[in-house]
Amino acid sequence: MSRVRHELKTSEPSQEMLDKIVRAREAIANQEARYIKCPYCRHNSFVVYGDTKGHVQSKCSKCGRITVFDVLNMRRVRRRHFSI
Ligand SMILES: [Zn+2]
Structure with missing residues (x-):
């Protein structure tokens, strides 16, 4: 079985980008x-943090559907019942 098809070509980000990545990690360290x-397959599609505002678009890694979410709007409809 060859997995060559799944290999991604990656390159090191610039120093400026690396700094931004580090700063972003520090910024979310204390955030919820x-x-x-995903509304289609209930897969955990992506993560938002306390300071995420506005609309975000996500492509579900499981079913491949692309959905636009209004993060602020979704925050108000906080669910009390969690299905595990
Ligand atoms: Zn999905």
């Missing part, structure tokens, strides 16, 4: 993370 589920 919430998993936004």
Whole structure:
């Protein structure tokens, strides 16, 4: 079985980009993370943090559907019942 097809060509980000990545990690360290589920397959599609505002677009890694979420709007409809 060859997995060559799945190999991605990557390159090191610039120093400026690396600094931004480090700063972003520090910024979210004390923030609440919430998993936004794909409305189609209920897969945990992506994570938003406390300071995420506005609309975000996500492509579900499981079913491949692209959905636009209004993060602020979704925050108000906080669910009390969690299905595990
Ligand atoms: Zn999905």
